[in-house]
Amino acid sequence: MLKIRRVAIDTHPENTAFLLRSADGYGAEQFQAMRKIEITGNAGAILATLAISDDPHIVGVGEIGLGEQAFRRLGLAEGDSVSIAQAKLPRSLEAVRRKIGGDVLSDSEIAAIITDVAAYRYSPMEIGAFLVACAGFMTTQETLALTRAMADAGDRFDWHAPLVVDKHCIGGIPGNRTSMIVVPIVAAHGLIIPKTSSRAITSPSGTADTMEVLATVDLSAERMRAIVASEKAVLAWAGRMNLSPADDVLISVERPLRIDTFEQMVASILSKKLAAGSTHMVIDIPVGPTAKVRSQGEAVRLRKLFEYVAHKIGLTIDVILTDGTQPIGRGIGPVLEARDVMAVLRNDADAPDDLRERALLLAGRVLDFDPELQGGRGYARALDILASGKALAAMERLISAQGAQTETFRPGALRSEILAEEDGSVAAIDCHLIARIARLAGAPMDKGAGIDLLRKVGDQVRRGEPLYRIHAQSETGLRFACDLAAEGSGYRLLS
Incomplete structure (x- = not known):
């Protein structure tokens, strides 16, 4: 002993x-x-x-x-x-070996693998073998089985309501912090929207990282239930919840290997939403040359896979293909994104129009699930809630219920502007490169680190004018970010 x-x-x-x-x-x-x-x-x-x-x-x-x-x-x-x-070797490893050999696994074999993964019986090397084998070949039925097994491996919320809504973006677009606007709009309307989110893994900020600038996000399941009971909503970190726990283990190996197949993406997202007790959800798939989904054909295939699996597990979904050709809003990084979100909720005159419109579009589609709302009226209702200040009031109540952040975070005091090297109009912005630069600056670990975009696609710029401003909390972070930006700003200009 x-x-x-x-x-x-x-x-x-x-x-x-x-x-x-x-x-x-x-x-x-x-x-x-x-x-x-x-x-x-x-x-x-x-x-x-x-x-x-x-x-x-x-x-x-x-x-x-x-x-x-x-x-x-x-x-x-x-x-x-x-x-x-x-510890004894898990019996399910034999199924992994068969998958490596190209076999199609049964529902029970996939369930056994996920049960063992969730119980930490697999080493990272064994998990990597399973993920690589699945990335090579995975049937639709295996994807469905994987989704069900991942949802069943942990706890589940039951909100005892016929309509529990959610919204999820597949990611890949910096600054796309629409959830923090959608949630208070939907809550102000009266629908239940218990939004749990991950922290950033490869992006400059996740919803949980940005919300943490304003409020506590590390909530227990009991506290989350109490907040949803009073406010109809929550914006919490999913890490404390035991929802689809195998997904977190798989992701920890997927990210270093840069494995992000459509099948694993669908299983990851839908298993967590099913476990979180959602009944209806909107899925945002940005499509663009530097986004996760880079063509219309890929987007349609992913949409159909989402629809098939969601139907089989009893989730009603609405998949929207959106513009993923450039970052959304101006701020990239927790503090800067929180600034943009609150500007939209306050109806500030200088709030980013693209963030506002994207959030209204998605909130409207979520509200369209409400049977009491006339068909197609979701957008107008979302617009009214935002313009009236009801969304801001709902967000302020949510911040208070979760616990207002006691630490004041500000944009990093160390700054450097990246300048245009020629006259022209902005033709494209590389989302992937901009995200890398913001992460090198220190985001999301340094809340104030990130990028302020000063020009967007279509804007005119003259040589020597700033394209964006890098914020950092440390000299090292600023130097790393500026060094990468010097290799390529991420902006393409047309004369």
């Missing part, structure tokens, strides 16, 4: 345990064999990847250190006793 020590190391999403080398009767060979261990206490058991420490300040004799994720998931207190044993 070993006593638990909490180790303040974030190993998200994996469970990690720490043992002291040459202690407790274990030899190095045994440690090497036990790379994955099962930790059992009186509240249950978890599997964890084993790390060996040579520092008794991290973990001592007779102790097992648990990283933040493992400590939380095991649910015991520091000092409680647990036992450990070598």
Whole structure:
């Protein structure tokens, strides 16, 4: 028996345990064999990847250190006793080997794989093998089975209402922070919209990162339920919820490998929405030369896959193909995006028109799900709610309910403007490159880092005038961002 020590190391999403080398009767060979261990206490058991420490300040004799994720998931207190044993290889790995060989897997085989992934029985290498095999070939039925299995692997919300709406964008367009405008509009209308969002993985900001500038987003399931009961809405980080937990594990391996197939995208998005208790949702698919979806043909194929899987799992969806040829709004990065969102909600004269119109379009389509609203009146209703100030009031109530942010965040004080090298009109903006520059500046970890776009497609610019302004919190971040921008600004001008 070993006593638990909490180790303040974030190993998200994996469970990690720490043992002291040459202690407790274990030899190095045994440690090497036990790379994955099962930790059992009186509240249950978890599997964890084993790390060996040579520092008794991290973990001592007779102790097992648990990283933040493992400590939380095991649910015991520091000092409680647990036992450990070598974890057995998951039986579902045989199905992964068959998938690598080109076989089509059954629903039960996919469910077994996802159950083991969610329980952290797979190593990153084994998860990578599964993802690469699926990226090579995956049937529509396998995609459906994957979606169902991912939703079933975790908790589910039930809002006890016939109409629970949501809106999701597949991503890839910097500044496209429409959810923070759509949610208060829809809530002000009276529909339930419990919006859970991820933090940014490869983008300069996610909805949770931007909302965190204004309010607390790390909410427990109980707190989320209470807020939705009072406000009809929430804008929360999904990381605290056990919704489709296998998805977070898969994503942690997908992103470094740059695997983002349509099949895995559909399973990821729909499984989380199903687990979150949504019944109706709008899906935004931006289409553009530097977006995730780069042609109309690809967009139609993705739309049909969304529609097929959603129908089979009982979700009513409305898929919209939108303009993905340039960033939305002016700000890219948490603080700058929050500024734009609040400008739209306040009906400021200088609020970004494209962000406002995109949000109204999507909010209108969500409101069109309301059977009490005359068909096609969703946009007009959304416009009225925004213009009247009801959306702003709903957002202010939501911020208060979630807990207003006590720290004041501002745009990074270190700045550099990227200038046009010739006269002309802006013909195109590379979304992918602009996002990379903003991330190098420090976004989203540095809330104030990012990019302020000073010119958009169609604008005229003269040589030496600024195209955009980079904000950073550190000299290093500013230098990295400026160095990449010097290789190519991301803007294409036509004389």
